[in-house]
Amino acid sequence: MNTAHKHSKKRDTILQIIRSTDCHPSAEWIYNQVKPIYPDISLGTVYRNLALFEQNGDIIAVATVDGQKRYDATSNPHTHFICQHCNSVIDVETPQSFMDVYRTLDTEHGLKANFHSLTFYGECDKCKNK
Amino acid sequence: MNTAHKHSKKRDTILQIIRSTDCHPSAEWIYNQVKPIYPDISLGTVYRNLALFEQNGDIIAVATVDGQKRYDATSNPHTHFICQHCNSVIDVETPQSFMDVYRTLDTEHGLKANFHSLTFYGECDKCKNK
DNA sequence: TTCGTTGCAAACATTTTGCAGTTTC
DNA sequence: GAAACTGCAAAATGTTTGCAACGAA
Numbered sequence: 001m002n003t004a005h006k007h008s009k010k011r012d013t014i015l016q017i018i019r020s021t022d023c024h025p026s027a028e029w030i031y032n033q034v035k036p037i038y039p040d041i042s043l044g045t046v047y048r049n050l051a052l053f054e055q056n057g058d059i060i061a062v063a064t065v066d067g068q069k070r071y072d073a074t075s076n077p078h079t080h081f082i083c084q085h086c087n088s089v090i091d092v093e094t095p096q097s098f099m100d101v102y103r104t105l106d107t108e109h110g111l112k113a114n115f116h117s118l119t120f121y122g123e124c125d126k127c128k129n130k
Numbered sequence: 131m132n133t134a135h136k137h138s139k140k141r142d143t144i145l146q147i148i149r150s151t152d153c154h155p156s157a158e159w160i161y162n163q164v165k166p167i168y169p170d171i172s173l174g175t176v177y178r179n180l181a182l183f184e185q186n187g188d189i190i191a192v193a194t195v196d197g198q199k200r201y202d203a204t205s206n207p208h209t210h211f212i213c214q215h216c217n218s219v220i221d222v223e224t225p226q227s228f229m230d231v232y233r234t235l236d237t238e239h240g241l242k243a244n245f246h247s248l249t250f251y252g253e254c255d256k257c258k259n260k
Numbered sequence: 261t262t263c264g265t266t267g268c269a270a271a272c273a274t275t276t277t278g279c280a281g282t283t284t285c
Numbered sequence: 286g287a288a289a290c291t292g293c294a295a296a297a298t299g300t301t302t303g304c305a306a307c308g309a310a
Contacts, residue, residue, distance in 0.1 A: 042292045064194035110255035125240035
């Protein structure tokens with residue numbers, strides 16, 4: 001049922017880079033990581049592949065910080081904390097009680113949730129002490 | 131300690147519009163609402179005021195849908211459901227257990243959270259049945 | 261009268277897209 | 286060899302900003 005996608009070295013590299021970091025990268029950050037490996041990589045390719053990965057469910061857009069979309073490989077769903085000062089995105093565990101909420105949404109509101117994004121905003125440990 | 135802000139009819143109108151809807155508007159949507167009232171409103175003014183409101187804590191950016199920031203007046207914190215088909219943003223109640231999470235973040239991770247954004251993605255009642 | 265606010269248009273930044281050439285199957 | 290993928294550069298989109306005129310205190 002899927003469109004037939006071929007592999008490509010660059011595509012694989014891009015996905016691998018996203019998977020092997022937990023810094024919740026932006027398109028440009030990814031581009032800069034690929035560049036040393038494939039100096040002829042183009043930003044357009046990064047964007048095209050990001051769109052594809054997102055569509056396939058391989059990654060999700062976790063937030064938009066400073067006008068830039070930030071992505072994350074969808075291994076295990078987790079919660080994010082964004083520091084309002086330094087803009088860093090930090091992983092924290094998702095509260096256990098969360099599966100209950102999915103059920104409630106369905107039974108009480110008729111909403112079929114596929115996934116969620118939980119983000120806290122505030123000051124991280126470093127910025128707090130300034 | 132605040133910079134002295136004057137009032138202006140347009141500014142007040144913009145905030146009132148945001149407060150009196152629960153559709154989580156984008157800048158452009160707001161602009162279109164103000165236009166019938168003040169035909170000479172400019173998009174720049176809307177953006178400037180949105181930035182101001184956000185800074186003052188009168189509104190928050192709840193999500194970015196289709197590349198457009200979506201805002202919400204900060205009355206009571208609530209949870210959002212975004213339909214992946216029709217892009218509508220729906221309010222749902224925030225689970226009670228949520229205050230615990232704030233405490234956990236502080237004690238276990240040293241993260242001082244100011245507010246959060248909880249968004250579910252999936253299919254709304256209408257789109258589900260297609 | 262002072263200084264914040266606004267309209268307008270130009271500037272910006274990020275993302276998308278068309279096309280011709282390249283890679284993968 | 287066909288179809289998907291890519292680089293490049295141009296275009297589209299959403300947002301920001303400089304400036305002169307305007308409006309509120």
